[in-house]
Amino acid sequence: MKKILITGAAGKIGQHVANTLMKKTSYQLKLADINLLPLEKFKGSSNHEVIYLDVSSLEECQNACKNIDIVIHLAGDPSPNADFYSSLLENTIKGSYNIFKAASDNGVTKVIAASSAQTVEGYPLDFQVTDSSPVRPKNMYGVSKCFVEALASYFAYEKQLQSIVIRIGAYDDYKPEGLPLSARDMSAYISPEDFIDLLLKTITAKNLPFFSILHGISENRFKRLNIEETKRLVGYTPNSDAFKLCGIHFFDR
Numbered sequence: 001m002k003k004i005l006i007t008g009a010a011g012k013i014g015q016h017v018a019n020t021l022m023k024k025t026s027y028q029l030k031l032a033d034i035n036l037l038p039l040e041k042f043k044g045s046s047n048h049e050v051i052y053l054d055v056s057s058l059e060e061c062q063n064a065c066k067n068i069d070i071v072i073h074l075a076g077d078p079s080p081n082a083d084f085y086s087s088l089l090e091n092t093i094k095g096s097y098n099i100f101k102a103a104s105d106n107g108v109t110k111v112i113a114a115s116s117a118q119t120v121e122g123y124p125l126d127f128q129v130t131d132s133s134p135v136r137p138k139n140m141y142g143v144s145k146c147f148v149e150a151l152a153s154y155f156a157y158e159k160q161l162q163s164i165v166i167r168i169g170a171y172d173d174y175k176p177e178g179l180p181l182s183a184r185d186m187s188a189y190i191s192p193e194d195f196i197d198l199l200l201k202t203i204t205a206k207n208l209p210f211f212s213i214l215h216g217i218s219e220n221r222f223k224r225l226n227i228e229e230t231k232r233l234v235g236y237t238p239n240s241d242a243f244k245l246c247g248i249h250f251f252d253r
């Protein structure tokens with residue numbers, strides 16, 4: 001059975017992915033993070049492993065990628081306000097390079113890395129981003145994710161490592177009793193269920209190009225990013241619509 005390394009497994013998205021893959025699939029998982037506390041609950045299964053991994057250390061990445069088939073790279077600073085020198089440089093820029101380099105050196109067959117809708121957030125809100133829209137980040141976090149996309153392209157075309165990035169939108173487990181979403185977040189919304197559908201299909205998809213940028217957005221009535229090509233490539237079938245979930249419960253910004 002395939003062995004999957006998940007970086008950033010202790011995070012919001014990582015924990016949900018780990019939980020679901022354990023329940024719904026028979027992949028062997030190696031769950032890695034600098035924060036081990038949230039991963040305690042996953043310990044004790046003979047099929048899975050929990051390890052400390054700081055992705056800013058190339059040596060640790062090299063060890064973590066040994067005997068791994070697929071890497072799901074989620075580690076990094078998720079804040080659109082993240083500071084370049086004190087966080088993004090180590091955690092996202094260096095960390096992502098280290099993971100791609102270690103995956104390539106250790107014969108990993110596929111890396112699926114978290115990019116973000118923030119790579120294109122500089123476009124006006126009435127513009128729908130398509131697969132041919134150039135990147136247009138609005139903050140250094142978005143710039144750091146553009147670097148992740150460029151890394152994926154480099155390792156795919158120059159090093160023959162299949163590299164797929166997912167531009168995740170506003171990932172949220174929205175509940176009507178929760179805080180209202182902004183109009184923008186409703187158009188960029190992706191539900192945990194739709195993200196899992198996209199991720200599982202990206203893991204198993206046959207004939208996926210060596211390099212792809214997928215758009216991780218739900219079936220929202222208005223979509224910040226166009227998802228037709230993503231549907232075609234992996235058979236993504238999103239079900240959530242933030243506009244239906246929220247009703248009139250949103251605010252303008």
Ligand SMILES: NC(=O)c1ccc[n+]([C@@H]2O[C@H](COP(=O)([O-])OP(=O)(O)OC[C@H]3O[C@@H](n4cnc5c(N)ncnc54)[C@H](O)[C@@H]3O)[C@@H](O)[C@H]2O)c1
Nearest residue numbers: 008010011012013034054055074075076078114116168171
């Ligand atoms: N949540 C969203 O809406 C969203 C949207 C787009 C993209 N993303 C991306 O998805 C990924 C996961 O996001 P999240 O919301 O789960 O964030 P999160 O902060 O909950 O999880 C990130 C995890 O990465 C870990 N991490 C940070 N630096 C690390 C390092 N140097 N080495 C190892 N682990 C490290 C953290 O400890 C944390 O557990 C991130 O790359 C984020 O940029 C998230």
Ligand SMILES: O=C(O)[C@H]1O[C@@H](O)[C@H](O)[C@@H](O)[C@@H]1O
Nearest residue numbers: 078079116117118169170188
């Ligand atoms: O584009 C977005 O909405 C999201 O982008 C992600 O990259 C950020 O991690 C998240 O905080 C944002 O809400």
